[in-house]
Amino acid sequence: MIGLIINPNSRKNRHRRGRVARFEKVLGKRGRVIETPSVDAIIPALKTFAAEGRRYWIADGGDGALHWMINEAVRFFGAARAAEAAVYMPTGGGSVDFVAKYLELDGDPLTLVGRLADKVAERHEPAVRNVPSLLLQGRQVIYGDEPTEFRRYGFGTALAGYGANFYGPLYRGEGKHGPAEIARHIASAFGAAAMRSAFAGPLASLKPKVLRRAEDDYLRPLRAEVQIDGAALRGENGRPILTHTALNCSSLPLNLAEIMRVFPKADGSQMHVHAGDVSAAEMARVFPGLMTGRSVNHLLANAYDGPAKTLEITCRDGDEMTPVIDGELFYRITSLKVTMGPMFRMVSP
Secondary structure: OEEEEEOOOOOOOOOOOOHHHHHHHHHHHHEEEEEOOOHHHHHHHHHHHHHOOOOEEEEOOOHHHHHHHHHHHHHHHOHHHHHHHOEEEEOOOOOOOHHHHHOOOOOOHHHHHHHHHHHHHOOOOOEEEEEEEEEEEEEEEEOOOEEEEEEEEEOEEEEEEHHHHHHHHHHOOOOOOOHHHHHHHHHHHHHHHHHHHHHOHHHHHHOOHHHHHHHHHHOOOEEEEEEEOOEEOEOOOOOEOOEEOEEEEEOOOEEEOOOEEEOOOOOOOOEEEEEEOOOHHHHHHHHHHHHOOOOOHHHOOOEEEEEEOEEEEEEOOOOOEOOEEOOEEOOOEEEEEEEEEEEEEEEEO
16 A cells, blocks of 8 residues: 655646646555645654555655655654654655665656556565665754754765755756756856966955855855764864865765766765865866766875764854755754664665
């Protein structure tokens, strides 16, 4: 039995009338579709699925839709029960589809749901994989200046620096976020880095506004203390690195729109971390390696690219993170500790 949630207000569904009816037709008596127009509607939907004994819980969309389904399940049922109560699946087609690619989901959402429904009806057990997660715990500032606990489960993150900065301009507006748009933003980021040196020193006052905007969009660093597996991250001079242009981690090897293949050392028992101060010149040198899933640690003087069990980040006074977790932006994070989270079972029909 299948339960599927769909957000009618998501970017991709806003102009797709009749999507619920199409899913209901595909599922027939084998499943239930519930619209969740807000995050607050997710837990009631999952309670319904649990009460009806539905085993497969589907989030229509990419990593963001799956992220909210799993985190709301954890919030209501607790992490252990959320990991055991259901077998999850995204349908893909979102702005970020790392998990769908990891599961090797092949087909459009209606095809995938229909394929799963047919297997359930025929009592054929679909392929199920244990997918490792990350647990991110820290502090967040809300309502102006009130600190509160921050806790999320996720799979792929861009916590600060080049990676996290990239998502701001990418998500600006209502355009598509496919390979062509991603490639355009990558080119803009490298262009800003290349032009920065041309307006250094006394020429800084002549820097065009468009370049200043691009630098703020893509090149903004984070001032923070970082520990990897309990040890301070240090540069080639032996001192702790306090300025970070790269700060990312993942529980899975990721594929970004067939353009970049990153985090190859994430294997379920450990995450893969990028952390440290990577200059624009270094980024240009290591980018081909990042595109093809190779480790570039040996090319970095003041940064780390490799496996880890824990990643701890404490922002310096006056600085904050705007991390991206599974394609979802979170604001005003002042500290984070990232560890491996539970395995979530996911289906690949």
